[in-house]
Amino acid sequence: MEKTVIAIDASGGDNAPTSVIGGVALAIDDKSIAADILLVGDSEIIERELEKANISKTAVSILHAPDIITPDEVPTTAVRRKKQSSIVVGTKAVKEGTASAFVSAGSTGALLSAATVYIGRAEGIERPALGVMLPNRSGFTLLIDCGANVDCKPAYLAQFAQMGSDYMSKIRGIKAPTVGLINIGTESEKGNTLVKEAYPLLEQAGVNFIGNVEAREVPLGKVDVAVCDAFVGNVLLKYTEGLATGLMGVIKDELLADPISKIGALLAKRGFKRVRKRFNHDDVGGAPFLGLKSLVVKAHGSSNANAIYGAIRQCDYFNKANVN
Amino acid sequence: MEKTVIAIDASGGDNAPTSVIGGVALAIDDKSIAADILLVGDSEIIERELEKANISKTAVSILHAPDIITPDEVPTTAVRRKKQSSIVVGTKAVKEGTASAFVSAGSTGALLSAATVYIGRAEGIERPALGVMLPNRSGFTLLIDCGANVDCKPAYLAQFAQMGSDYMSKIRGIKAPTVGLINIGTESEKGNTLVKEAYPLLEQAGVNFIGNVEAREVPLGKVDVAVCDAFVGNVLLKYTEGLATGLMGVIKDELLADPISKIGALLAKRGFKRVRKRFNHDDVGGAPFLGLKSLVVKAHGSSNANAIYGAIRQCDYFNKANVN
Numbered sequence: 272m273e274k275t276v277i278a279i280d281a282s283g284g285d286n287a288p289t290s291v292i293g294g295v296a297l298a299i300d301d302k303s304i305a306a307d308i309l310l311v312g313d314s315e316i317i318e319r320e321l322e323k324a325n326i327s328k329t330a331v332s333i334l335h336a337p338d339i340i341t342p343d344e345v346p347t348t349a350v351r352r353k354k355q356s357s358i359v360v361g362t363k364a365v366k367e368g369t370a371s372a373f374v375s376a377g378s379t380g381a382l383l384s385a386a387t388v389y390i391g392r393a394e395g396i397e398r399p400a401l402g403v404m405l406p407n408r409s410g411f412t413l414l415i416d417c418g419a420n421v422d423c424k425p426a427y428l429a430q431f432a433q434m435g436s437d438y439m440s441k442i443r444g445i446k447a448p449t450v451g452l453i454n455i456g457t458e459s460e461k462g463n464t465l466v467k468e469a470y471p472l473l474e475q476a477g478v479n480f481i482g483n484v485e486a487r488e489v490p491l492g493k494v495d496v497a498v499c500d501a502f503v504g505n506v507l508l509k510y511t512e513g514l515a516t517g518l519m520g521v522i523k524d525e526l527l528a529d530p531i532s533k534i535g536a537l538l539a540k541r542g543f544k545r546v547r548k549r550f551n552h553d554d555v556g557g558a559p560f561l562g563l564k565s566l567v568v569k570a571h572g573s574s575n576a577n578a579i580y581g582a583i584r585q586c587d588y589f590n591k592a593n594v595n
Numbered sequence: 596m597e598k599t600v601i602a603i604d605a606s607g608g609d610n611a612p613t614s615v616i617g618g619v620a621l622a623i624d625d626k627s628i629a630a631d632i633l634l635v636g637d638s639e640i641i642e643r644e645l646e647k648a649n650i651s652k653t654a655v656s657i658l659h660a661p662d663i664i665t666p667d668e669v670p671t672t673a674v675r676r677k678k679q680s681s682i683v684v685g686t687k688a689v690k691e692g693t694a695s696a697f698v699s700a701g702s703t704g705a706l707l708s709a710a711t712v713y714i715g716r717a718e719g720i721e722r723p724a725l726g727v728m729l730p731n732r733s734g735f736t737l738l739i740d741c742g743a744n745v746d747c748k749p750a751y752l753a754q755f756a757q758m759g760s761d762y763m764s765k766i767r768g769i770k771a772p773t774v775g776l777i778n779i780g781t782e783s784e785k786g787n788t789l790v791k792e793a794y795p796l797l798e799q800a801g802v803n804f805i806g807n808v809e810a811r812e813v814p815l816g817k818v819d820v821a822v823c824d825a826f827v828g829n830v831l832l833k834y835t836e837g838l839a840t841g842l843m844g845v846i847k848d849e850l851l852a853d854p855i856s857k858i859g860a861l862l863a864k865r866g867f868k869r870v871r872k873r874f875n876h877d878d879v880g881g882a883p884f885l886g887l888k889s890l891v892v893k894a895h896g897s898s899n900a901n902a903i904y905g906a907i908r909q910c911d912y913f914n915k916a917n918v919n
Contacts, residue, residue: 343782407841408841408844408845421779421786421787422787422788453830454830455745455825455826455829455830455833458667462745462826463745463746463824463826464746466826485833485837486830486831486833486834486837487833487834487836487837487840488837489834489837490834490837490838490840490841490842491837491840491841500787501779502779502786502787502790502827503826503827503830505779506777506778506779506810506827506830506831507810507830507831507834509779509809509810509811510810510811510813510814510831510834510835511834511838512811513809513810513811513812513813513814513815514814514835514838514839515838515842516811516814516815517731517732517814517815518814518839518842520732521732521870521873521874522846522866522867522870525866525867525869525870525873526863526866526867526870527866528866528869529865529866531862531863531865532862532863532864532865532866532867533866534859534862535858535859535860535861535862535863535864535866536859536863536866537859538855538856538858538859538862539850539855539856539859539860539863540856540859541853541855541856542846542849542850542851542852542853542856542857542859542860543846543849543850543856545849545852546845546846546849546850549845549849550845
């Protein structure tokens with residue numbers, strides 16, 4: 272098998288470049304990863320960081336991209352103007368075949384915009400979408416779209432269902448993944464205009480559509496793929512963070528409020544550590560932008576080395592699955 | 596002060612009539628409640644339940660309504676056809692001045708439909724909305740709309756802001772309640788078409804509008820009133836239930852998975868009990884339908900006696916506040 276190349280944005284994310292180089296170091300040490308690494312960013316900074324991390328210059332390639340697009344810039348404008356940004360240079364490397372996948376912890380909007388312009392949409396897909404792995408009681412649900420499509424046509428939702436189903440079966444190895452349409456009730460006539468019109472399209476989308484799902488059923492693991500527009504998806508995603516933090520805060524407050532419970536909480540430390548581990552997204556490996564001609568993975572803005580490593584592993588796995 | 600009358604749907608909800616009569620018994624014992632109780636439902640069943648609960652027939656009034664609208668009926672059709680249902684008879688009692696407020700744990704859609712038809716909208720309000728009290732780390736946030744308006748015009752959202760703000764200041768005693776528009780980012784240009792067009796209207800709505808809020812900030816108590824369309828509101832509401840249940844399930848699984856943590860969990864029992872109490876909605880007293888000429892409170896379908904009692908207290912408080 273020919274070696275594939277994974278391009279990685281060295282400048283994107285709150286902890287770049289240190290976290291990115293740290294993730295690359297973990298990937299280099301992992302002999303199961305078949306791909307070569309191409310770091311995209313300011314070459315001088317990258318070289319300095321590689322040296323600090325004791326990584327030989329021959330272990331990776333570097334693609335110089337001195338500019339950075341920040342998350343507060345208007346995505347389309349930034350992508351048009353900053354041709355030397357790591358996001359534009361990285362997606363172009365995929366377009367030109369220098370790399371087969373691109374990982375970035377930078378601006379979500381700019382990444383999607385650059386990927387759509389340079390890499391292009393897969394056949395039959397009108398809008399690429401961001402799929403996020405939400406932990407549920409027994410595994411993960413792919414919530415799609417959490418990205419840029421905040422105003423959707425019904426047909427987009429049917430395409431999200433297809434993209435999500437495809438991903439979960441190919442990459443996660445789930446046979447006939449169950450697909451649900453997020454709605455306020457389970458009956459087919461429930462919901463707003465968008466989901467009511469999308470429902471029959473999902474029935475004909477060639478996926479294992481099990482109908483509407485209420486949002487309460489998602490954390491309980493009712494479906495493998497949960498479909499919604501990006502406004503709902505993004506709200507749910509952020510709410511998950513807030514609610515988990517809020518709930519854990521209340522538990523902490525109350526367990527420390529009387530001395531016996533406090534001793535109990537101390538004794539249960541190992542159990543709580545396992546709880547945190549189950550809700551730790553680092554191993555998930557970022558969120559795939561689906562519906563593009565090649566794989567682009569959005570890592571969380573606050574990614575640490577382990578999260579970047581997870582994203583690289585995901586690309587490697589995707590490359591291998593696609594070859595087979 | 597003249598005595599007011601609160602009408603209560605004796606037939607609505609999963610645990611009716613027992614839970615309803617139980618809630619009424621608690622209200623009768625509570626001498627701080629100034630209102631009289633009017634039970635609406637099948638009079639024969641009500642009389643039997645009153646006897647079982649040892650409530651004197653003279654302590655309450657009864658309005659005979661032999662029919663029941665079930666939650667799976669199409670609301671508008673059911674309201675039009677079942678004139679003898681507890682929901683229609685109860686809202687009519689408010690319209691005719693027999694009662695000043697109505698509490699029901701029955702079908703949300705039918706209750707809203709009947710209330711709009713018989714009680715009517717308050718001046719300047721195009722669509723009544725359901726406000727739900729979500730517990731946050733320090734108190735409660737009113738999430739509005741969680742009801743029937745799944746496809747909204749921007750102007751509706753501005754009216755929800757006004758109704759919610761008004762309620763939180765009058766009934767909850769919060770001065771200049773903070774109002775946020777639920778969005779996927781805090782900048783004013785973020786979001787889908789609906790929220791982008793609603794933003795300037797909320798700025799001019801005469802409320803303490805603090806701008807967009809990300810859903811993650813709601814459980815942390817960032818705002819007193821969180822505004823959204825009913826699709827988003829209902830999805831969030833149900834997701835809250837699912838996520839809290841899922842998270843508590845994971846905590847339980849992991850704390851019981853090793854013997855030391857298990858002992859810790861047992862010792863922390865009192866603390867966990869307080870956690871559950873903080874997330875117990877019973878005392879909140881149901882969800883008010885705002886924007887009507889009179890107060891209508893939707894109690895949760897699974898309400899127990901304590902939840903019904905809370906809803907009665909809320910109506911009583913509202914009556915007193917309105918008089919002053």
